[in-house]
Amino acid sequence: MGGCMSIVNKKLIKKHKNGLKHITPLDHDHQTTKKHIGSKRYRRPVHVLKDSSGSHIFRRYRFGKELGRGEFGVTYECQDKENGEKVACKKISKSRLRTEIDIEDVRREVEIMRHLPAHPNIVRYKDVFEDKEAIYLVMELCQGGELFDRIVAKGHYTERAAALVTKTIVEVVQECHKHGVTHRDLKPENFLYANRGENASLKAIDFGLSIFFEPDQRFKEIVGSPYYMAPEVLRRNYGAEIDVWSAGVILYILLCGVPPFWAVMGVYLHNFLYMEALDVTRTETEEGIAKAIIKGELNFRRDPWPRVSDDAKNLVKGMLEPDSCKRFTVEQVLGITYLLAGIEAVSVP
DSSP states (O other): OOSSOOTTOTTSOEEOOOOOOSSOTTOHHHHHHHHHHHTTOOOOOSOOSSOOSOSOHHHHEEEEEEEEEOSSEEEEEEEETTTOOEEEEEEEEGGGOOSHHHHHHHHHHHHHHHHSOOOTTBOOEEEEEEOSSEEEEEEEOOOSOBHHHHHHHHSSOOHHHHHHHHHHHHHHHHHHHHTTEEOSOOOGGGEEESSSSTTOOEEEOOOTTOEEOOTTOOBOOOOSOGGGOOHHHHTTOBOTTHHHHHHHHHHHHHHHSSOSSOOTTTOOOSSEEOHHHHTOOHHHHHHHHHHHHHHOOOOOOSTTGGGSOHHHHHHHHHHTOSSTTTSOOHHHHHHHHHHHTTOOOOOOO
């Protein structure tokens, strides 16, 4: 990170994944809302979903090892007892759904996964079950690990490799926006590779914070992961353009190995914890990151930026434009990534 800790320096840090955050310490109003609802002795409903494939998921699938866990759910590798197919199953425990907001989030996630068409770079929805204990979201199994882990292994990418990954991410954004969905939590941890191969397909996962939108619709709820939030999210007035910003943060990390906006001596704290030695709290860190995002200063002086082309830097600047009206559109980003990746572009407006 030039004066800061690189995410590949794993001797002083340990990895930590707690899944998605629906609200941050910055979102005081939303926290108050959730606490208020919780104070009414909220009763979780017998049925969360309006329709599912029933409650007998354990008759259909054999559950295996745990793949990961988030705020509400645990994902397992499962096997179809009928045909032997391996799938991923996200088990969302009803005991974790404490408010109406939580219930609506789960319903919307299932609805969005059903709504999005088949796409080579979006994890494929297969089925959903519900019993008295949980909701079970069955999806395509991706066995190649996270984009995040490959960034850690590589340190940083070449311009061409970074452009190829960014092109894939922005094509996912384009597909989602085309069907009226904004992801709202794009980050390397939410992209998995289909297999361990170097040229494996990269797929977007976890639509737990995604939402349907209409053209020109604005949102106020602060959601997402601190390093990847657009400034307008923090100002509580945003639209679908935030997905381009988040993809721009990922591109910046791909090119240099560290995030563009940080806090507390530049330590990368969202997925790596080094708080014991620094004696800081997560709240202080997130507030510092928010201030850096609002300030919006990009540093291209540190290594390896002097060796990065002007075209790549201009792409980063365009995607991380603080004014969402001036920010590069999805189509503009795709046109430039095709050029940086050395691919003959199709007609791009």
